[in-house]
Amino acid sequence: MKSYIAALLVALSLVACASSNKTDTSKSPTQDNAKQAQADANSAQVAAAEQAQLLQQLRKDSVYFDYKKSAVKSEFGEVIKKQAEFIRAHKNDTVTLEGNCDERGSDKYNLALGSRRADAVSRQLQLLGVPKAQIKLVSYGKEKPRSACHDESCWKDNRRVDFNHKLNQ
Template sequence: MRLSLIATASFVTMLAACSNTPSLKASAPVASTSSAPRNASAPASTDAQASAVKQAQIEAERQAALVRKTRADLNNMSVLFDFDDYTVKPEYTDMLQRQADFLKTQAGDRLVLQGNSDERGGAEYNLALGQKRAEAVRKALLVLGAPDDRIETISFGKEKPKATCPEESCWSQNRRADFVHSSKH
């Protein structure tokens, strides 16, 4: 994002500088009757350049804030699974497409998919099931065009529950894969 800000500011500065470049045409000298200094227009063009740079900075900051908000929204999403299953349901296609599109447009971002299970079953079984869930989501993202080299999977098994009651309403919230986007910036 910083590179984008620098590139935008440089581009605006270059455009402003080009607009003040004298013409290469030869022209006859014109006698001036004004007592104003020759560089009277320089402060106005400097103000225009500064204003353009400031506008570019404001726009870059607005874009950065939008990316941060989108990243936070995507990090609050989960894919839920049925008991003892790691099949990604079709109802998650739109959400997965949003995740893949964001990852494709944010070259500095990485995504960790965290697989989870409910409390039933042994520790090793739940770790394996959580990993299968994370891998299933990863494969779905790859089909949607997400870059493979920036997606990592991990399993927490039953160690990271969202809900802690010993009934189906809680267990169903714990059978999930969570998204954790992070940026190098």
């Protein structure tokens, strides 16, 4: 009798310790995968839209210069810092710094001044950790004015460096 009770206790112990793995048959793995894929696609679309909006804002940035000067003014430090952060985060992309001048001066002088302005912004970006390989320089001199009138209010808009990002995703 004792052996019968002992065997019964062992059997009850084993039954009590057994795990109860119940599977939910209401959802198939294919449905879960499809939902996850849709969530991933939606997330990627949101990220792409946010990046496109940021890129559009960055392309509107310009660094402006005083007459006949190529020194970057301290007031444009935040603009350059924001640009540097974006460029560093996108290591496969490049930015072309486009130097511009107002209409005064010869073509040769303005091309050289536009080049010095683009180079000045490039040096600032490099100081903030942007690799030189990601930066291209071009000078348009007075060939691409933003404003077409012929007074100081327009000339100050034309003395600038613009940021032209190229994404190589």
